[in-house]
Amino acid sequence: SMDWLNWNTAWWRGINYNCSKKKWRYTLWDCDATFHHYINYTSIPNTNANADPCDPESLNNPGGQGHVPILNALMTNPTFKQYYVMRYFDLLNSGLSCTRMVQILDSMTLKITPEMPRQITKWGGNMGQWQQNVLALKNFILQRCDSVLNGFNNCYNVTGPHKVVIKVMPVNSGLVTFNSLTLTAFPWTGNYPGTLPNLAKAIPNPNYCFTHWSANTSSITPNTSATSVSITLNAADTIIAHFAINQTLTPVPETATICSGKGVQLDVLDGFEYNWTPTVGLSCTTCSNPIASPIVSTVYTVGPSSCTSFKQITVTVIPSPTIQLTTATPTLCIGQTFTSQITATGAQTYTWSPTNTINFINPSMVIANPLVSTIYTVAGANISGTTTCIEQASISIIVAPQIVPVISPSVSICIGEKVNLTASGGSNYYWSPSEALNVTNLASVVSNPTSNIVYTVSIDKEGYCSNTATTAIIVNQFPKVNAGHDSTFNIDEQIFITANGTGTITWVAGEYISCKDCAQTQIQPKRDGCYVAEAVNEFGCKVKDEVCITVTNNWGLFIPNSFTPNGDGLNDKFLVYANSLLNYKIEIFDRWGKLLFTSDNIENSWDGTYKGQLCSLGVYTCKVNFKGVDGKDREKMGSISLIR
Structure with a gap:
């Protein structure tokens, strides 16, 4: 209405304190300036169908009657704001819904249509123009219904609107108040915003009681079992108020006593809906005969949720024995230990078996002296009134034979070799010392010692009945061998190779060896090759060395091994014979290294x-340094015998 805030309004309240209308209330009449029609006396910003529902709050104080300031002040109160917005939606979903407004317009049109010809005759106009105006009213109603639902999002920081369907189960079991509406026909459908809560209350019909609410996505507070709740929509949802018929239950038994860890069947008669609380220890929570196995004494209540026809059953729990059997000697070794002390805890009384190999110190402690491995069992009992709770526990006492250790025999090896040592006869093995061992706690170990060593292994059976055994490893050193320096010889020379070292030396690889069992031997190679000398000592330890000989045709050099400077004209001078040499130098030394001649x-x-x-007279050393046509520098040594 465009003259709402400064015309046609009033405040009123009832003055009879025995009645319910004692709060101040608002009156609005003469709503002819509506549907974007007549004069905008109040200066409302937008009188079209798409006007925001919060437009009046932006006005200052039209008419000076304080309507807008009072409204804006009230909107700061969350309770009023919730009621104001939700009352708006309650009306849009009921009396001011599009369907009802169009129905009212159509019913009025139906009554007025027969009168219109007379009105047109008196006042002018035509029937088509009147029908067009009626259609404009209907279109305004339909457009306003759509726009006002969505206009609340910008006005009041809400979401949606979301479609909500409200039901009661079972049918005709109760009513639901939803904000300011009382719903009696179900399912009921409406559209409401999110963010702000909807206030709902479940009201059972006679002979029914409320049990709980259910929803798919909405938030329900304080809980779903409360009769009056706040429901905040997060999306389209179906809200159901659940009711149950009041019933009279007969519990069987009313009290029960059990041992902890055990159970008892509870039964209730003459009912059809069962909700057990607390749920802990129950095999089912909605049946008539659950098995109750609580850990502590518990009072169970059964009946429909929120109904008064509930019954209680008390289940008393007596602690069952928790038997613990301990002994310091679970294994006895033949020839070593003979008895085992066993202690039982966790019960009031104890009964042992078998008894033929035990001596009682007291009911909870015995001395066992079995000849063979034996399982001892004790039955412990806790007693309360006529209820006895019994539990059993067993312990094995093993009678084990003495360990007969077996170990690898002593062995002689060459340094650097590894030895696999094995032991048997038990389940646990401990080798010492740990020096040169890969592990120390297995039946099979690997040793790589660098000197003689004696190992001891301690063997037991599951930690008992231990025994020891020893073995030795003798470590022998390798012999030494040196096959000489790599050398180059002309193919026409005599070539000797010499190996020096310890032990027995043989040549084990190479071609054209004159004497393979000789440390020094002549070779007659036709091509380049390598020669391997092997030394073996008395312990069988072997070592090898290699010398490589290069054979060439690039030069010729012959160093005589003797001459006779006696003046007889025969072999009086020492001369080296050579060909194809680019450079040449000769040096002759006596046995003390003194240079006697060079050229x-x-x-x-x-x-x-x-x-x-x-x-x-004697033997002299000759050293020749030369370069062949291949351009490589070489050195050759020789021994000269001076004879007269």
Whole structure:
């Protein structure tokens, strides 16, 4: 109405204190300035069908009557705001719904239509124009219904609107108040915003009681068992108020006593709906005969939720024995330990079996002396009144034979070799010392010692009946061998190779060896090759070394091994014979390393003198450094016998 806030309004309240209308209330009449019709006396921002529902709150104080300031002040109160917004939606879903407004318009149109010709004759116009105005009213109603539902989102920070369906189960079992509406026909459907709560209350019909609410996505507080709740919609949802017929139950038994860990069947008669609380320890919570197995004494209540026709059954729990059997010697070794003390805890009384191999210290402690492995069983009991709770426990006393240890025999090895040592006769093995062992706690170990060592292994059976055994490893050193330096020889030379070392030396690889069992031997190779010398000592330890010989045709060099400087004209001078040499130098030393002769001319010879004096008879060393046509520098040594 466009003259709502400064015209046609009033405040009223009842003055009879015995009646319910004592609060101030609001009156609005003469609503002709509506449907975007007549004069906008109040200066409302938008009088079209799509106007925001909160537009009046933006007005200052039209008419000076305080309507808008009072409304805005009340809207700061959450309770009033909830009621104001939800009352708006209650009306949109009931008296001011599109369906009802159009029905009212159609019924009025039906009554007015026969009168319209007379009105047109008196006041003018035509029937078509009147029908067009009626259609404009209907379109305004339909457009306003759509826009006002969605307009609340921007006005009051809500979501939706969401479709909500409200039901009661079973049918005709009760009523539901929803905000300001009292719903009596179900299912009932409406559209309401999210974020703000809807206030709902379940009202049972006679002979029914309320049990609980259910919903798919909505939030229900304080809980679903409360009669009056706040329901906040998060999406389209179906809200159901559940009721049950009042019933008279007969519990059988009314009290029961059980041992902890056991159960008892509870029965209730003459009912058809059962909700047991608490639920802990029950095999089912909605049947008439659950098995109750509580851990502690518990009073169970059964009946429909929120109904007064409930009954209680008390289940008293007596602690069952918790038997613990302990012994320090669960294994007895033949020839070592003979008795085992067994202690029982966790019960009031104890009964032992078998009894023929035990001596009683007291009812909870015995001395066992079995000849063979035996299982001892004790039955412990807790007694309360006429109820006895019994539990059993058993313990095995093993009588084990003595360990007969078996270990690998002592062994002799070469240094660097590994030895597998094994032991048997038990279940646990402990080797010492740990030096050179890969592990120390297995039946089979690997040793890689660098010196002689004795190992001891301790063997037991599951930690009992231990015994020991020993074995030794003798570690032998390898012999030594040196096959000499790699050398290059011309193919026409005599070639000797010499191996030095300890033990027995043989040549085990190479071609054209004159004597394979000789440390020094001549070879006659036709091509490059390597020669392997092997030394073996008395312990069978072997070692090898390799020398490689290069054979060439790039030069020729011959060093004589003797000469006779006696003046007879025969072999009086020492001369090296060679060909195809680019460089040449000869040096001759006595046995103390003193240089006696040197020359870089291959035509120069040594006459067996040093500084004009004859040298003594004996063996002298000759060293020749030369370069062949292949351009490689080489060195060759020889021994010279000076004879007269």
